[in-house]
Amino acid sequence: MSPVPEAILRALSLPDPSKVQLSGLGSGFTSTGAIRAQVPSKNGTPEERRYFVKTSANGQVASEMFRGEYISLNAIASSVPGFCPRALAWGAVDEESSKPKNFFLVTEFLDLGGAMGRSSGDETTPTSLAHRLGKLHTTPAPADPETGRRRFGFPVPTFCGDTKQPNKFHDSWADFYANERLLTILATSEKRNGRDAGLRELVEKTAGQVVPRLLGDDHLGYNSRGEGEGIVPVVVHGDLWGGNADRGRIVGNGGDEKPGDVVYDACAVYGHSEFELGIMHMFGGFGSRFFEQYHRIVPKTEPVEEYDDRVRLYEL
Numbered sequence: 001m002s003p004v005p006e007a008i009l010r011a012l013s014l015p016d017p018s019k020v021q022l023s024g025l026g027s028g029f030t031s032t033g034a035i036r037a038q039v040p041s042k043n044g045t046p047e048e049r050r051y052f053v054k055t056s057a058n059g060q061v062a063s064e065m066f067r068g069e070y071i072s073l074n075a076i077a078s079s080v081p082g083f084c085p086r087a088l089a090w091g092a093v094d095e096e097s098s099k100p101k102n103f104f105l106v107t108e109f110l111d112l113g114g115a116m117g118r119s120s121g122d123e124t125t126p127t128s129l130a131h132r133l134g135k136l137h138t139t140p141a142p143a144d145p146e147t148g149r150r151r152f153g154f155p156v157p158t159f160c161g162d163t164k165q166p167n168k169f170h171d172s173w174a175d176f177y178a179n180e181r182l183l184t185i186l187a188t189s190e191k192r193n194g195r196d197a198g199l200r201e202l203v204e205k206t207a208g209q210v211v212p213r214l215l216g217d218d219h220l221g222y223n224s225r226g227e228g229e230g231i232v233p234v235v236v237h238g239d240l241w242g243g244n245a246d247r248g249r250i251v252g253n254g255g256d257e258k259p260g261d262v263v264y265d266a267c268a269v270y271g272h273s274e275f276e277l278g279i280m281h282m283f284g285g286f287g288s289r290f291f292e293q294y295h296r297i298v299p300k301t302e303p304v305e306e307y308d309d310r311v312r313l314y315e316l
Helices: 006-011 061-077 129-136 173-193 196-217 275-283 290-296 304-315
Strands: 021-023 030-040 046-056 087-092 102-111 158-160 163-165 234-236 245-251 260-263 269-273
Touching: 006 087, 006 102, 021 269, 046 061, 061 087, 061 102, 061 129, 061 234, 129 260, 163 173, 173 196, 173 269, 196 245, 196 304, 234 275, 275 304
Parallel strands: none
Antiparallel strands: 021 030, 030 046, 046 102, 087 102, 102 245, 158 163, 234 269, 245 260
């Protein structure tokens, strides 16, 4: 067992270090662990609380990464309670330093295990992946506080793997996807690997021609007769491959959830619901039965005949 850093104790309002245990936290680039704490309950008897913790010594990158995940998890949990652990605190471990290097993120604890309904979950079961993801993707995202409008983007940058996503707000989903995803990834690739004229030409052509054709404001959300209402931004997990979903339940927070399908490691964005499906299709692990159940809750966006093209575009 390792001592719990003072910054984490304060963030969780755990005054007695002797009744707090930290396990599993190593000294690597990014480490994860679990905290068990004995706290007084309302009737005065000791009650165990459990938390999940991540730490990283990657300085400013770790700060931005954990802040993005903190807000991402809470955006999902606010729309669909119990679908993911709530983030409880993030900050600098070495908070007294003028230039902190070590940062932490603490969330509710997930007890994982069991058969997740990613292939055959019944969408009528409230705790199934199809039901919960469907609810997430049919709940409008909150309005941008500066404009009062629902916009495409996210309040803070997020990270998909080690790739930073700025998430600047746009009124147009096509503009967001072209600029905040495709062209941003291209810029990151060129910075890390050098410029490739052929790759740049292909990405710019996709962003400038294919994206407006498939995702344009006067096209996406309208059928062949021009009938429709466009699309409304919803909270999208952002990195929903098979390794970021499981069967489990939130425990040790004083109000344990029932077992259900859960997600974690989010890099959320307010976007088009089908954007989620690109990575789900690309990495597999979600069977055709799951998508049948999901689309009973979230119908394919018009024009339906371009659904497969959009999913392939989102895989980029």
